[in-house]
Amino acid sequence: MAKEVDLIKEKLNLVDFLRSYVTLLPAGKNFKGLCPFHSEKTPSFIVSPDRGMWHCFGCGLGGDVIKFAMLYEHLEFPEALRFLGEKAGIPIQTLSPAQQREFGILYDLQDAARTFYKEALYKNPDALGYLKSRGLAEETMDEFDVGYAAGGETLVLHLLHQGFDVADIVRAGLALKNVRGLYRDKFSGRVMFPIQNQVSKTVAFTGRLLPDDPSVKNATVELPKYLNSPETPIFNKSRVLYGLGKTKQAIAETRAVLIVEGQMDFLMAWQTGVKNVVAVSGTGLTPQHLERLRGLADTVLVSFDNDEAGLRALERSLANFHSFDFHVKVIGLGEFKDPADAVLADPTFFKQAVEWAKPAMKHIMSVYFAPKVWKEGDIPLQKRILRHLLGEVRTLRSAVEQNIWIKEMAKLSGISENALNEEFAEIGGEGGTAAAGAEASVLPDLDRTSAVAKRLVALALTNPEFLVKLREYKTLLPEIYALILDDPKAEGAAFLELQGSYEFGELDPDKRQKEFGDLIRRLQSINFKKELAGVKKELRSPETRGSDTETNRLLNRFSEITKKMNDLNQ
Ligand SMILES: [Zn+2]
Secondary structure, eight states: OOOHHHHHHHSSSSHHHHHTTTTOOOTTTEEOOOOOSSSSSOOEEEETTTTEEEOOOOOOOOOOHHHOOOHHHHHOHHHHHHHHHHHHHHHOOOOOOOIIIIIIIIHHHHHHHHHHHHHHHHHHHHHHHHHTOOOOOOOOHHHTOOOEEEOTTTTHHHHHTOOOOHHHHHTTSSEEEEEEEEEEEESSSSSEEEEEEETTTEEEEEEETTTTTHHTOOOOOOOOOOEEEOOOOOOOTTTBTHHHHHHHHHHHHTTTEEEEHOOOHHHHHHTTTOEEEEEOSOOOHHHHHHHHTTTTEEEEEEOOOOOOHHHHHHHHHHHHHHHTTEEEEEETTOSSSHHHHHHHOOOOOOOOHHOOOEEHHHHHHHHHSSTTOOOOTTTTHHHHHHHHHHHHHHHHHHHHHHHHHHHHHHHOOOOOOOHHHHHHHOOOOOOOOOOOOOOSSSSSOSSHHHHHHHHHHHHHHTTTHHHHHHHHTTTOOHHHHHHHHHHSTTHHHHHHHHHHHHHHHTTTTHHHHHHHHHHHHHHHHHHHHHHHHHHHHHHHHHHHHHOOHHHHHHHHHHHHHHHHHHHHOO
């Protein structure tokens, strides 16, 4: 497989590929962006096109393009190869039949089902009529491959006819074996929404019950309104977001994402021109969802019912969003129950509502400080409200944003900012629980020399002149670092180059020059101290004490080093 690996790396532009996941900005000859694997405010994710490598200095993950695909798409090595091979236009033939069965067939099956359901929709006037009555345009249905599942055994028979194995069809979550041992379609009498992964491959479906479908009317048990594919090796519910493959560009451009509950809300929002949208389906929002979105957006937009239950739901979700340092805005939908409803009734209103979304904290405060809630003179009540709101402010990760809302509270409540700040300090809490960054490195930190050497070599790798200069001090460096100076392919070189670009990439030349000088001096100073310690030890040894010449030699050496150290500090 080594040949395929090399071919993929050669043909696939690493930066272009990663850009479909992470917004990357140039940083010297490298690129940097917000890490898609952990939540962060400042970019720690560095990509070196020359090296064909990426590394995150926040969470320590790193590797090549294949490692990225494996980590991000949750693929095994052979599957990642196949996935990237397709992107690069390289046929990967080295998959064993067992590996083909494990992953490839699952993709093929979902794809065949998607085509089958889509064709069925246009042959079924009832299903099509239902979707149109909900306001969906045919272009939207076509774009998102909306389909129809007649059910029974229509899909199973079709897939068997195409040569698929029934066991695989079951494994893909498209069919079930019933009590009489017959294989039946999983989805029946439903409008079908294919769920695609980040790279627009169908991995699962959500089926929405079609109220008047014959198979539904004859059902003897109550059927769930929405039915999702089970999790499979290619479908992880808590990671996939509906529509993201098509909307991530718009999300990255606006740095804002509208999160809605289901496919209909998503499609209607999209249709009306709100393109920075995703839907969760089957699960609530998971930390993995939020992590994925955090790499693309700073602001989330949500809509909540305009009643007490809606407010509670918003408050519950807020801490979650805040823990990922999202700025949260709320869309007021007035009398409409959800975005799909609002778009159907009045597309202009919906677009306007999105534009006029207001900060969630502001929305919440406007509720609590309304005269009928914030009762003048009811001090215990006011204390409760203030503590409650301060608790919410506490969940914000940004101290700046915390301060903004405390100011706002002071304004609305008439309580002084100082008093609120004191109360805020008292309630404590677990604000600012940024994940402790674990540094993973191929290079061990042995001692201070290594620590300085590591920084120094990393810095030198950002500038050829530094590299030349540093070679003069090569003997002071631990061997592992000295080797890198002469051989850019030495072990650890790629990592240090990324580190250099992460730590020093944005410093202006003057500061970089100064840092370089400081580090060289520190390296020398550590070295002198070591030498000095050695000399002292020798001076104390019995052999030296017995020899005046040796004692004199060492004393001279001692003053030489001390002088050099003084010069260094001038
Ligand atoms: Zn990271």
